[in-house]
Amino acid sequence: MGCCLVAALVISVLRRVRYAVLPGQPPVTAAFAPSPRRPAPGTMLVGLAAAPPATAPPARLVSAPVAAGLAVLAYVTAVALLDAVGLLVTGDDPLVGWTARDLGAAALLVAALLAAAGTTPRARSRLDDVSVACIAAGVTWTALAIVDMHVLGLFELGTVGDVLLHGSGLALLMTGLALHAPPKESSR
Amino acid sequence: MTAETQIPSDRDRTARVLLRTPSGPFAPVTARRMRRALLTYAAVWVVAVAPSVLGAGPGLATGALGLALPGGGFAAAGHPWLAVATVVVFVVALVVWWFFGATIVPPIIWIGAAVLAGVGAEAVSDAGRAVALAAGPVLVALSAAVHVVRHRAQVRIGERLNRRLEQVDFVITGMxxxxxxxxxxxxxxxxxxxxxxxxxxxxxxxxxxxxxxxxxxxxxxxxxxxxxxxxxxxxxxxxxxxxxFSGYLAEAQRSSIEKMLQRKVWGYWAKENAWGNLRWDPEPVENSENIMLTGFMGLMLGMYETLNDDRYAQPAGLPFRWSPTRTYDHSYGSLAASIHRNMGGSDFTLFPCEPNWIYTVCNTFGLNTLVSHDRLHGTSYAADVLPGLRDGYEDEFMRPDGKIVGVRARHLGLSWNFWASPSVQMTTTYxxxxxxxxxxxxxxxxxxxxxxxxxxxxxxxxxxxxxxxxxxxxxxxxxxxxxxxxxxxxxxxxxxxxxxxxxxxxxxxxxxxxxxxxxxxxxxxxxxxxxxxxxxxxxxxxxxxxxxxxxxxxTWRTGPRLAEAAYPEVLVARAVTDGTALDLVLLPGAGPVRTTLGIDRLVPGRTYTATGTTTGGVTADAFGRALVEVDLGERLEVRLY
Incomplete structure (x- = not known):
């Protein structure tokens, strides 16, 4: 069962991320089965109770910090890939700026992870889960792109690339806002 | 290495079971697989270095260097962090391969990273090139050296253990x-x-x-x-x-088997076969792997048939329905035949669960399936594979200190050390x-x-x-x-x-x-x-x-048995027959109750004395069945004779 040590870690992390970010029912844990009945020979079951309906598991919270942390990772990876394939035009003195930026991104990631660990689960609707994830990820992505390009001036992209990079974050943000369901008003 | 002593006065025997002395640091089949893998890697390494030697441009050179090491292309192109990220992703890909048999994932990551590095490369870093070319061979050499050192220590432990094992007589129970x-x-x-x-x-x-x-x-x-x-x-x-006692207990046994036929239970194989073997074929039995289904389910069937009937040994007794128009009809026999065929066709005799991955525990279930099938149906499957299986366990999947290795990659020969943990030993012991x-x-x-x-x-x-x-x-x-x-x-x-x-x-x-x-x-x-x-x-x-x-x-297969009882009102604590009489011990499961029990396999027309019942005696019908009534308020002994 040694492989399961690693399996347990990886699978549990993946499960957390999957149900924090994407829609879907969280897994059902083991429990008692509905109590079955079998009649005595030559008799019919009387008053056989229907199996109780399966209790819907509580919706898993969306952890905004988890979504933000994933956005940091995705953004940094995307920029690194763009740089690797030669689509970035970097500044004249990149070392200090990039180092500061990398440290900042790492700090943001650590902060997101710490915040995720300290978040108290709160039941939400599935739609809310997705919207919160989109909003958190969109804000993070957009902020990182603005800081990189327009505060630190680390790199430039062509017009199309500029629009795509900023637009990706904004699109996520707008999607999240559009999905966000307002609280139901009282009928009173 | 086994020396046996028969004990004439008993059905049991004793055996002295020493650890085998290994022929070298790597067992024969494992060594062959590793040599083949190394030769393949050596060929890839030559391909990786060739563009650099021939003065190719930076794109081709870095792309090729990416074949020598996952992320090696990024290292050569001067992107060390991307190289490190690729290595991390590659390790995750290896874990995915291991968990789900997704053979295609590591090559996709490895080759994909090489291509990406080549596309964006503007120059080749000498230091990065050196890392890309040296890291793989150094890693292999280090791993081999560590293995040899550990192997020697394990050999010494094995020798010490053997001196003690020479004094130990293990009792092997017989029929x-x-x-x-x-x-x-x-x-x-x-x-x-x-x-x-x-x-x-x-x-x-x-x-x-x-x-x-x-x-x-x-x-x-x-x-x-x-x-x-x-x-x-x-x-x-x-x-x-x-x-x-058959009744609801036998029904539960059948239900657990028939739930296995639900597509949601066995349909995983279609995906594993696709991403592990690049074959789209959901057929769960007629393949060269998947002992995690055939072996485990085969043992369920063997146990069921031993205690009940042979319904699942009938042709198409096990219909695996993939879709309304496609069903894979199998039986206990076809599962056992599949295991026998696959063990016979494997150099290790043991064969994989997930694509490529051979697990020692899984193969014990395969062996149990064959042993029970041989006993029930007169085949000689287990006898055919047992010598090879014993060698496989003793030589290829056992360390010199006697610890069983839990998993090995069939094509690469690699194993994971922590799979020799006590949990593996205990599970395999059983x-x-x-x-x-x-x-x-x-x-x-x-x-x-x-x-x-x-x-x-x-x-x-x-x-x-x-x-x-x-x-x-x-x-x-x-x-x-x-x-x-x-x-x-x-x-x-x-x-x-x-x-x-x-x-x-x-x-x-x-x-x-x-x-x-x-x-x-x-x-x-x-x-x-x-x-x-x-x-x-x-x-x-x-x-x-x-x-x-x-x-x-x-007598257990022919004698009287409790065939029907209410559940959960009647809990059966003991039910045994000597071929003629039936002895029951019952406990109430839902409070005191007067209830009826159905008995079968009686002699038709014969009158039985019944103790512990409200009636006192009962006559079997033409089919050998009878009903008796009991007042079940606490532990109750019932006897028909």
Whole structure:
């Protein structure tokens, strides 16, 4: 069962991320089965109770910090890939700026992870889960792109690339806002 | 290396089982696979270095260097962080490959990173090129050196152990005296409350899985493993407590088998076959792998047929329905034939579960399937493969210090060291005992020598992190599963002291959850752990070995039996026949009740005396059936004779 040590870690992390970010029912844990009945020979079951309906598991919270942390990772990876394939035009003195930026991104990631660990689960609707994830990820992505390009001036992209990079974050943000369901008003 | 001594006065025999002296640091088949893999890597390495030597441009040169090492292209292109990221992603890809048999994932990451690096490269860094070219060979050389050093230490340990093993006579139990019957114990109220946990899960409609753990269908928490363990526990309880009771217990046995035929249980194979072998073929049996289905299910079938009937051995007795228009019809025989064929066609004799990955534990289930099939249907499958299987276990999948290696990559020959953990040893000890009892006994002896500790009557497991894992839900922190498999293994090999110590440890420590209807389970453990806990609870010395290898007395197959009883009103604590009479011990499961019991396999027309019933006597009908009425308010003994 040694492989399961690693399996347990990886699978549990993946499960957390999957149900924090994407829609879907969280897994059902083991429990008692509905109590079955079998009649005595030559008799019919009387008053056989229907199996109780399966209790819907509580919706898993969306952890905004988890979504933000994933956005940091995705953004940094995307920029690194763009740089690797030669689509970035970097500044004249990149070392200090990039180092500061990398440290900042790492700090943001650590902060997101710490915040995720300290978040108290709160039941939400599935739609809310997705919207919160989109909003958190969109804000993070957009902020990182603005800081990189327009505060630190680390790199430039062509017009199309500029629009795509900023637009990706904004699109996520707008999607999240559009999905966000307002609280139901009282009928009173 | 086994020296045997027959004991004429007994059906058992003794055996001295020494560890084999390895022929070299790598076992023969493993060494061949590793040489082939190394040669392949050497060829790739030459291809990787060629563009640099021939003065190709930076794109081609870095792309090619990416073939020498995952991320090597990025390193050569001057992107060290991307190189490190690629290595990290590649390691994750290896884990994915290992977990789900997704063979295609690591090459996609490796080659994809090389292509990306080549596309964006503007220059080649000398330092990066050196890293890309040197890291792979250095890693291989270091790994080999570490292995050789550890292997030598293990050889020395093995030699010391052999000097002690020369003095140890292992008792291998033989065919029981069937004419005297097999031991049948009486279940306690607690035993029955725990058994009800499995019964309730099994007795729901075939397509319902309420109460099961639903995490994934690939690894240890998959539904199929829960059904396997559920079925084994039910069968063992039948074998050691109520062989003369079919009724709802036999129905539950059938249900656990027929749930295995649900596509949601076995359909994982279509995906694993696609991403592991690049073949789209959902056929779950007629392939060269997937012993995690054929072996585990085959044993369920063997146990069922031993205790009941041969319905699943009939042609198309096991219809695996993929779609309304496509069904893969199989039977107990076709599963056993598949295992026999695949073992015969494998250099290791052991063959894979997930694509490429050979697990020693899985193959013990395959062997158990063959042993039981041979006994029930007169084939010689187990005899055909046993020599190769023994060599495979002893040479290819065992360290010189006697520890079983849990997993090995079929094509690469690689293994993971932590798969030699005590949990693997204990699990294998149990499941090997039917077909390879000498290895099982020796493995248990080694565990006692070097790991298990009794303190104040309680069992302490070795300080392995993996012993704190519940594979049925992937949660860590409790060693309940390790204690459970210790109970199973210790009881099976006859070491009741350790079995009781593990039971006491669980009783004192683990909270029990009780349902409104009186069903009980280990509260903080998975369904899988609970089912195996039942298997251990209902086990006995050589219980598995007898059930798989020796079967049941003829009188159990022909004598009177309790065929129908109300559930959960009537709980059957003991049911046994000598071929003529029927002895029952019943407990109420839902309060005092007057109820009817259905008895079958009586002599048609014969009048039986019945004690413990309200009627006192009963005459069997033309089909050998009769009904008797009982007042069940507390423990009740019923006898028909």
């Amino acid at each position: 029981p005296d069937m004419s005297a019957g097999l031991p049948v114990a009486e279940s306690s109220a607690e035993d029955l409350a725990r058994l009800r946990y499995g019964l309730d899960l099994a007795l729901q409609p075939i397509d319902r899985f309420d109460g099961f753990t639903h995490l994934d269908q690939y690894r240890e928490a998959a539904l199929r493993y829960q059904l396997n363990a559920l079925s084994y526990g039910l069968s063992m309880s039948r074998f050691t407590r109520t062989p003369a 499941w090997m005992h039917a077909g390879l009892p000498e290895l099982s006994q020796r493995t248990w002896w080694l565990l006692r020598e070097k790991g298990l500790t009794l303190r104040d009557g309680l069992l302490e497991l070795p300080k392995f992190a993996t012993n704190g894992l519940d594979p049925g839900n992937y949660l860590m922190g409790r060693d309940t599963f390790g204690q459970v498999v210790t109970i199973m293994a210790a009881r099976e090999v006859g070491d009741e002291e350790y079995a009781r110590a593990a039971e006491r440890t669980l009783d004192e420590r683990e909270p029990i959850e009780t349902s409104e209807t009186g069903v009980r389970r280990l509260k903080d453990s998975s369904g899988l752990a609970n089912h195996y806990a039942n298997l251990g609870r209902f086990g006995r010395r050589s219980g598995l070995r007898d059930l798989v290898a020796h079967g049941v007395p003829d």
